Amino acid sequence: MFRNDGGNQNSWLQVVPRGSATNHFGLGVRVYAQADPNSPEQLREIVAGGFMGNSEPMAHFGFGPGVERIDTVRVVFPTSGVEHVYHNVPARRRLTIYEQACDGDxxxxxxxxxxxxxxxxxxxxxxxxxxxxxxxxxDERVDLTDLAIMLANFSAVCE
Structure with a gap:
């Protein structure tokens, strides 16, 4: 038996897509991630499993050591065609991405x-x-415009 006492300094990102009411687990969603503009784009597709077996409906990306931010994360929902693109995403975290955006959440x-x-x-x-x-x-800045968006939607509950 082996035990890892050293930890791991590699960067990673987990993306959990959440679809509409008819596709809550986001089956068929394609998640693309690119650590920097010069690196290859990685693709993970959320798929259903077979009889008595299934993977977690999540896309896991590994980026190796030294990556603090992911340049681009793109999530494409197949049935609606909705596509979300995020830039400069912090590494080493799990994100839940909803098909329908909720401004301010x-x-x-x-x-x-x-x-x-x-x-x-x-x-x-x-x-x-x-x-x-x-x-x-x-716009890669947190400023008064972002605060105005937040306050305009404050206490909203998204469907």
Whole structure:
């Protein structure tokens, strides 16, 4: 038996797609990830398993050591054709991506709450950040525009 006491410094990203009511687990969703513009694009497709066996409906990407941010993550939902593209995504985390976007919902709980506002304020005035850190208009900055989007949707519950 072997035991790993050293840990692992490799970067990774897990993406959990959530489809509409008819495809909750996002079967057929294609998730693309590219660590940097010069690296190859990786693809994972969420598929159903066979009799008495199935994998978790999640895309797992490994990027090796030294990757702190993923340049591009693209999620394509097959039935609706909805495509979400995220840039500058922090590595070493698990993201839940919903087919229908919910403006202002940073933590993925389908509601715009104080937790989302807190995350936005922690990263306020930061540059080089992603949607998962409060950049709601994808300009890689958390600023007053992002705060306005958040406040316009505050206390909304998304379908």
């Amino acid at each position: 940073i933590d993925g709980d389908r509601a715009v709450t104080f937790d989302d506002l807190s995350t936005l304020l922690i990263h306020f005035d930061a540059e080089g950040v992603s949607r998962f850190e409060g950049d709601l208009n994808d």
